[in-house]
Amino acid sequence: MSVDLDAIACYYRIHALGDPPTDRARFxxxxxxLPRFAELFARHGVRATFFVVGADLEExxxxxxLLAELARAGHELANHTHTHPYDFARLGRAEIAAEIDRAHAAVGACAGSAPLGFRAPGYEINAEVIELLAERGYxxxxxxxxxAPYYGAKALIMAAMRLRGRPSGSFLGSPRALLAPRGPYRPRPGSPYRRGDGDGLIELPIAVxxxxxxxxxxxxxxxxxSWLRRHLVQVALRAPFFNLELHGIDLADAQADEIPPRLVARQPDLRRPLxxxxxxxxxTLTAARAAGARFVTLAQVEV
Ligand SMILES: [Zn+2]
Structure with missing residues (x-):
């Protein structure tokens, strides 16, 4: 189980909504x-991985x-860049390194040990990103x-936003990712979406x-x-490795958390009751336990 802790401001950028909220919704x-995830995971005996944006820790x-407490309870805190730039993989090498390093320091200070894992904003990486992570001992x-279905849906939404003259702040990554292995693999140097034979860093793809x-x-x-949800979970549980990616906003309560209505209008999941x-x-977690799943943090996955 992994949770990307993208702040509300990230969704403002995706939906081109202008200046993000500065009131309660900001955090x-x-x-x-986050406390709702902590409770959910405690109920099921799950140790999870939280991908943390470095700047949020500073602010x-x-x-x-709360995150330091989760780390003490055995959850993993991992690196989700310092400012969550959607053009992360298109930045220059020095800027990419700075995004990794600043978050590395902030997450490490919070967790009490250096992060071992990384997730890029918007799922986009390149050979350089993998190289920089490997150099830092990730x-x-x-x-x-x-x-492909997710990629296609994202491309359509982004095209529609462009046509309306309000382009998304998000980016569409390389279609080469669509042919990447579904299970854990060691990326080939220079081709992060292909299996290599080295003994370097491991890629842990998100479940499909x-x-x-x-x-x-x-x-x-x-x-x-619910019939489709059960089916998707059963199919995913048949694989030896099921990397279920969640987002912090998945457990938002639009009303109680005072999420601005203009964002709720754009995000269908925010219109579902908590x-x-x-x-x-x-x-989903009950089904995984019934299937005999063993919950580990991503840093504990062995290939
Ligand atoms: Zn993110």
Missing amino acids: AVLRRC DAEGRA RYDSSVFPS TPIARLHVIGTSLILAP AHKLAALDE
């Missing part, structure tokens, strides 16, 4: 959603304290999302189903009708 993901002492990257490569992530489980979303994830 809603760390202060309101929010309350969120930082054990894994978990950014590859080899889902075999053949159709339907994405099995928090949003798809929350929005799917009780529904919790029930969907509870059911």
